[in-house]
Amino acid sequence: MDFDLTPEEEAFRSEVREFLAANLPPPAERSKLGADFINEWWRKIREKRWIGFDWPREMGGGGGTVMQQYILKEEMLNAKAPPLGSDYTGLGWVGPAVIQFGTDEQRKRFLPDILDSKSAWCTGYSEPGVGSDLASLRCRAVRDGDDYVVNGQKIWISLAHIGTGIYTMVRTDPDVSKYDGISCLLIPLNTPGIEVRPIKSFAGDHFKDLYNEVFFHDVRVPVANRVGREGQGWEILCSALQRERSGIAEVNRHHKALERLIKLAATSRIAGEPALENMEMRKRLAAFDARIEACRLTGLRVLTRQVQGKLGDSDASIGKLHNCNLLVAMSETAMELLGGASPYLGDTEASVGRGKWQIGALGWPTTVIGGGTPNIQKNIIAERILGLPKD
Ligand SMILES: Cc1cc2nc3c(=O)[nH]c(=O)nc-3n(C[C@H](O)[C@H](O)[C@H](O)COP(=O)(O)OP(=O)(O)OC[C@H]3O[C@@H](n4cnc5c(N)ncnc54)[C@H](O)[C@@H]3O)c2cc1C
Structure with missing residues (x-):
């Protein structure tokens, strides 16, 4: 497994960075531009064939490799750019199902609207x-x-x-x-x-x-x-679920969440002492960093198998389980740090961090359950990777 980028992949990363520097306005300017900005943005990245970048060129996609697609997503997330097209489900698994299992007539009928952000x-x-x-x-x-x-x-x-x-x-x-x-x-x-x-x-x-x-x-x-x-x-559904579960993009979000968590810890107290002087909390924060790295490496392993054309749905299940466990653990740590200091007040000045952690804590079950619960991922790992008998 070689995680170093090839010279071509490095060149592609530079191309994406240059494009972002030249075309992505700062967030404050973007919100002033509103819908004009987003429509213009999708027009520009569609022109570059970065929407549906990993789809075959003859079907309107960019013909990019799995690795290039990963680089593109990573750079877009780092720059806090809007998503690569608005039809998340269309791009994620409906389009790929039509490409792999559909007819030419269906490809002509459904794919252009997905790529042009016209369908949902x-x-x-x-x-x-x-x-x-x-x-x-x-x-x-x-x-x-x-x-x-x-x-x-x-x-x-x-x-x-x-x-x-x-x-x-x-x-x-x-x-x-x-x-x-x-x-x-x-x-x-x-x-x-x-x-x-x-x-x-x-x-x-x-x-x-x-x-x-x-x-x-x-x-x-x-x-x-x-x-x-x-x-x-059933075959189409399994192939789509594998795509839905594989997301390495989560790693970037985890890094940002950990940065915010450390800031929260720096202003919180545990039993009257500064939270960052509490050894258990320090160990926990350090362990999160290690767990994020484990998620990144698992994601790269999934990508490597994808590049080799060997991805089975069990690989994606490991990624989903890891990501969800980490999301929940960080969210629970934040709620512990907040303690009684911040009841849920919503997005208001009075609420610590404008209620972001509390909103996240209410929202994590959706990420964890959607696309298959942790128990189901564990069953897949037990049966298909560890070879344990079905109960
Ligand atoms: C935010 C969100 C978005 C969703 N979006 C969609 C969507 O767009 N389209 C869609 O079709 N569905 C969607 N779902 C539904 C989601 O896929 C299901 O909720 C999920 O698969 C769990 O199914 P269930 O709710 O019927 O729970 P159940 O299957 O009844 O599970 C209940 C509990 O039993 C456990 N369990 C069940 N079977 C086993 C087993 N064999 N071994 C061990 N434990 C088991 C589960 O882990 C869970 O803890 C969404 C769900 C959420 C929360």
Whole structure:
């Protein structure tokens, strides 16, 4: 495993840095420009083919390597640049599914809007009582001529209320093994018979309107919107989950969180003493630094396997588990340091750090549960890496 960049990769990093220095205005100026800035930014990076940079060039992407994509993301995060395109789900797994399993007609129909930040896909896997055991999903699609007729319910669907389409797993055949009876449909959210109901979150306004229930009442979906073969849904879903879980980009966020945590510790007290003089706290902060490095190396190992074309979903599970454990531990340490000093007051002057830590503490369960819970990642690691028997 060689983590040194090649001369070509170093040159690419310089190109990205130069572009950012020349084109990214300081944050204060950006907020004054508002939507004009973001639209112009996406136009510029689209022109450079940095949106969908790792997609094949003939499909509108940049044809970049996995390593270049990592460099690009890292530099963008360091510069606090806006995301590489607005359709996170489209770019993350819907587009790649269409590229890998879809038809040429589907590629022409769906990929340009994803790259041009015109679409907003959401992911329709979970159902009431069907989250971890996704293969048991019940939402039913029955073939009727050139259409499927879809009936059922999905739940926890992030951003469905502002989405343009839902990438949905449905049961097309209840009479075969549960893994073989699932198919993948791309369904525009304005199709008659779809109802989206927002779910209220315990975290109040900060996570307001993020999650939704989606109901399908006799929704007609053309067979031409099915990605892959009938019954190939499980394979498509596993490939998408692997992409969703692999994120090395988290490391940068952890570094920034640790910097903030050390600043918080510098102004906090434990049992009347300055927190930074408390040996247990000092050890804990130092251990966070080591754990971030472990996350970085795990991420690079996942990348190396991706470059070698060998990535299995268990690799991404190690990364997700590590990242989530660290996120939770840092968040809990911050709440301990705050103690009774700062009840949750929201984003106000009176609230330490404008309530950022408290908002983070209310938000971490979403990151930890979304994309598969830690228990599920542990099951994958136990069975597929350690070879332990299934219980
Ligand atoms: C912020 C957020 C965003 C989400 N966005 C989406 C989305 O956009 N689209 C979508 O389809 N879904 C989404 N989800 C749903 C998410 O994927 C599920 O909540 C998650 O997979 C867990 O499923 P569940 O809620 O049904 O819990 P369950 O599966 O019922 O799990 C409950 C508990 O039991 C444990 N458990 C279950 N099975 C096992 C097992 N075999 N071994 C050990 N422990 C087990 C779990 O770890 C968990 O602690 C989102 C969830 C959240 C929180």
